[in-house]
Amino acid sequence: MHLQSLQxxxxxxxxxxxxxxxxxxxxLVGENAQGKxxxxxxxxxxxxxxxxxxxxxxxxxxxxxxxxxxxxxxxxEREGEISLEMAVxxxxxxxxxxxxxxxxxxxxxxGQLNAVFFGALDLGIVxxxxxxxxxxxxxxxxxxxxxxxxxxxxxxxTLEQRNRLLRDLRDRPYRDGSLDxxxxxxxxxxxxxxxxxxxxVERLSPLAEKIHRDLSDGRETLEIRxxxxxxxxxxxxxxxxxxxxxxxxERVGEEEIRRGMTLVGPQRDDLQFLINGADARLFGxxxxxxxxxxxxxxxxxxxxxxxxxxxxxxxxxxxxxxxDDLRKAHLLGWMQRRCQxxxxxxxxxxxxxxxxxxxxxxxxxxxxxxxxxxxANSVLNGS
Amino acid sequence: xxxxxxxxxYAKPLARLVAELEKLPGIGPKSAQRMAxxxxxxxxxxxxxxxxxxxxxxxxxxxxxxxxxxxxxELCDICRDTRRDxxxxxxxxxxxxxxxxxxxxxxxGVYHVLQGVISPQDGIGPDVLRxxxxxxxxxxNEIQEVILATNPTIEGDATAFYLARLLKPLGLKVTxxxxxxxxxxxxxxxxxxxxxxxxxxxxxx
Numbered sequence: 001m002h003l004q005s006l007q008x009x010x011x012x013x014x015x016x017x018x019x020x021x022x023x024x025x026x027x028l029v030g031e032n033a034q035g036k037x038x039x040x041x042x043x044x045x046x047x048x049x050x051x052x053x054x055x056x057x058x059x060x061x062x063x064x065x066x067x068x069x070x071x072x073x074x075x076x077e078r079e080g081e082i083s084l085e086m087a088v089x090x091x092x093x094x095x096x097x098x099x100x101x102x103x104x105x106x107x108x109x110x111g112q113l114n115a116v117f118f119g120a121l122d123l124g125i126v127x128x129x130x131x132x133x134x135x136x137x138x139x140x141x142x143x144x145x146x147x148x149x150x151x152x153x154x155x156x157x158t159l160e161q162r163n164r165l166l167r168d169l170r171d172r173p174y175r176d177g178s179l180d181x182x183x184x185x186x187x188x189x190x191x192x193x194x195x196x197x198x199x200x201v202e203r204l205s206p207l208a209e210k211i212h213r214d215l216s217d218g219r220e221t222l223e224i225r226x227x228x229x230x231x232x233x234x235x236x237x238x239x240x241x242x243x244x245x246x247x248x249x250e251r252v253g254e255e256e257i258r259r260g261m262t263l264v265g266p267q268r269d270d271l272q273f274l275i276n277g278a279d280a281r282l283f284g285x286x287x288x289x290x291x292x293x294x295x296x297x298x299x300x301x302x303x304x305x306x307x308x309x310x311x312x313x314x315x316x317x318x319x320x321x322x323x324d325d326l327r328k329a330h331l332l333g334w335m336q337r338r339c340q341x342x343x344x345x346x347x348x349x350x351x352x353x354x355x356x357x358x359x360x361x362x363x364x365x366x367x368x369x370x371x372x373x374x375x376a377n378s379v380l381n382g383s
Numbered sequence: 384x385x386x387x388x389x390x391x392x393y394a395k396p397l398a399r400l401v402a403e404l405e406k407l408p409g410i411g412p413k414s415a416q417r418m419a420x421x422x423x424x425x426x427x428x429x430x431x432x433x434x435x436x437x438x439x440x441x442x443x444x445x446x447x448x449x450x451x452x453x454x455x456x457e458l459c460d461i462c463r464d465t466r467r468d469x470x471x472x473x474x475x476x477x478x479x480x481x482x483x484x485x486x487x488x489x490x491x492g493v494y495h496v497l498q499g500v501i502s503p504q505d506g507i508g509p510d511v512l513r514x515x516x517x518x519x520x521x522x523x524n525e526i527q528e529v530i531l532a533t534n535p536t537i538e539g540d541a542t543a544f545y546l547a548r549l550l551k552p553l554g555l556k557v558t559x560x561x562x563x564x565x566x567x568x569x570x571x572x573x574x575x576x577x578x579x580x581x582x583x584x585x586x587x588x
Contacts (some may be wrong), residue, residue: 105574157537165503176508178501181545185537300478 001114001310002340004073004081010065012038013367020352021342022360025335027351028344030364036344039364040117040315042070043342046084047115047313048139049094049106058090066090074113084112107153110146114304118297119317124297126280126289130270137271140300141200144307147315155189155266162186163261169262172366183249186265186325191242193266194228198241201226201271208299215291215330219273222295229268292321309341312376320350392413422583437501449520451496453478459483461493468492470527474517474546475569476539479534492530498554500538517546521553528556535562535580557571 008017026212028036041052054060061068071085084288085108096103098112120380124132142149162182169175199304205224206218230248233240249256256263273292275281280292291321304312314335320328320343332355348356361372393401397419404415422450446452447459454460461467471492475481481494497512520526529550533539547557563571563581573581 071401101572105576107576108574111577144588147579150576150579154537158541160502161537161541168503168508176510177548178503178545180548181501181541182503184544185541264458 001074002313004075006039006043007071008039008070009071010062010353011068012041012060012062012069014038015062015125015367016223017367017369019369021340022155023340025355025359026340026342027348027356027359027361028342028364029346029348030359031364032136034364036364038367040317040342040344043072043113043313044075044111044115044117045070045314046072046086047113049086049096049109049141050139052117052119057088057094060088061090072113079149079191080172082112082314083255084109085103093317094164102352105237107146107149110149111140111144111308113144114308114312115315116297116301116304116312116315118294120319122221122293122297123289126273126284126292130268133271134267134269137197137200139270140304141196144304146194148193151192153188155262157191158182158185159265161268162313166256166261166262168258181365182259183246186249186262187242187245190230190265191245192239194230194232194241194245195238196267197269198232198268204296204299204303207302208295211298211302212291212295215295215327217326220288220291221277222280222292223274224247224275224296225272225274227270227272228267229270245282289323294319294323294327294331298331301339302336314339314341316341316343318344318346320345411517446449450494451498451516452481452494466491470525470529471530472520472526473530473532476533476542478536484532497533497542500533500536500542512542514546514549518549521550521555526555528558530558530560538588 001022003021006017006019006021008014011017016278017039027037043048044052045060051057051060068088069085069092070088072130074082074084076082083097083099085100086106087095089095094106096106098108101322103109126276127135138148138152144153154329162179162185165179165182169179174363195381201224206207208224209222212220230241230245232244236244245265252263272294273284275284275288278284280289301312301314316331316335320331323331332351335357336344336358348361390470398539400422401415401419403420404410405412409519410418422433432433444453445453445455447454447462448457449462450459452459452461456536457462469490470488471523472495472581473481473484473490473492474495474497474557475484476497476499478496481496493514495517497517499512501509501512518583521529530548531543532547533542543559547559550557562577564577565583570578
């Protein structure tokens with residue numbers, strides 16, 4: 001799939017932008033803080049309905065503007081052209097239109113456009129705390145399963161309610177019997193999360209292993225392990241997972257009330273990355289950790305491609321400079337495949353001439369796109 | 384007093400009115416000001432009609448002793464109606480849900496209004512709701528089926544589950560209203576959450 005056009009209105013530092021990207025490599029080049037990454041953020045927003053970096057969605061609205069809007073014409077192999085539009089309002093509300101029709105829920109956007117994002121901060125997937133890894137799982141699985149996104153939102157809400165109840169039960173030892181009702185909601189929305197995450201990692205791990213072996217010249221074996229917050233039986237379907245979750249909640253029982261919080265469940269999930277059997281977070285060099293993330297992202301690309309039947313859009317945010325020559329070459333090789341890529345960088349030095357000749361290049365400065373030289377193409381800039 | 388600075392210039396009674404209006408659901412500072420100025424402008428009798436209506440509703444409207452719907456009598460119209468099927472009881476969380484059911488003209492049973500749903504974060508447990516009263520009705524009356532018609536939200540579902548657990552041992556039929564696609568709806572236009580739930584709750588034909 002690819003974007004035929006991308007339109008931003010009052011989005012971050014863009015007043016108005018219309019981009020007609022190429023179907024191959026699109027390079028966004030410019031100094032720091034000019035708005036290169038904002039373009040990637042906008043595309044990712046259409047894919048996931050979530051911002052990559054904003055803690056509040058209204059941060060994406062240009063200063064003093066009433067609302068921000070992002071739109072794209074997406075071409076998919078089977079479905080043909082789909083137009084997507086998202087508006088972000090100062091009230092933190094987001095509205096979605098698909099083919100011009102307003103949709104009741106933002107999650108309807110999921111699955112319309114698939115994108116893999118890779119940026120410098122993604123190193124945190126290997127090095128940072130477990131919540132970052134869970135966030136990673138959530139973003140990726142949501143893109144291929146809207147039901148996951150639906151269950152996740154309900155699970156989070158259930159967890160908040162249940163934790164509050166457990167705190168109340170701890171502080172006033174009066175039991176009204178409503179904990180069972182919350183347990184039921186916890187299993188109902190939590191068990192599918194455990195199932196989908198396990199499934200996702202089981203599929204992702206062999207793909208990442210193969211890519212990592214290539215990236216490390218065959219010297220390293222990468223294994224990704226899912227560490228569920230509920231001990232799960234080997235194999236087993238959703239029913240078996242549900243049963244294991246119930247048993248575990250039963251087992252921790254009084255302990256949860258004593259501590260006033262939910263102690264088991266997908267909110268405690270984690271991932272582990274093993275290089276030749278050693279935990280990359282603890283024992284990996286920074287170079288190794290970077291390679292793990294790159295393998296992970298490329299594997300994710302493969303998985304998504306397999307899942308949706310065509311390659312997703314690749315978004316690479318300022319990652320070239322962090323990679324050594326071997327990995328750079330590998331990544332460039334990937335991009336020459338049949339997928340549409342948006343890449344940001346501060347200089348074109350890292351790219352061989354034959355790749356540049358094949359690319360669309362956009363020079364970005366202070367929220368505007370300057371067409372330039374032979375690589376310039378149909379850029380309309382309405383500001 | 385409200386936090387908008389211009390308020391400081393208002394005469395005290397006007398400021399008080401704005402502050403009171405602001406407490407109403409869905410009314411922000413701006414709407415509250417607009418309403419206050421409107422009330423100042425209209426004839427005195429008209430404004431007094433509103434004041435009177437508010438006073439009257441507070442004086443006369445209470446809860447039905449049977450179902451806890453709003454009423455100005457001891458028993459509400461529905462509970463007094465002898466043509467109603469008393470073997471069928473529909474549990475809703477709010478009076479407005481009861482009104483929605485009534486508008487269908489299809490349901491001929493009686494109701495029970497819980498006056499809320501279980502929500503620990505709002506400090507609402509089962510004992511705050513009219514659940515004891517519901518149990519009392521079930522012991523005394525000829526009710527055979529209880530339909531749980533709380534909203535299909537996390538809290539509504541938890542409340543329904545809690546009630547089902549509580550009521551089933553009494554040997555009653557306990558049912559939950561269906562949720563899924565809207566009638567006359569377009570599959571293509573349905574949101575994904577609704578479609579997922581419609582698929583999950585499909586029935587054999």
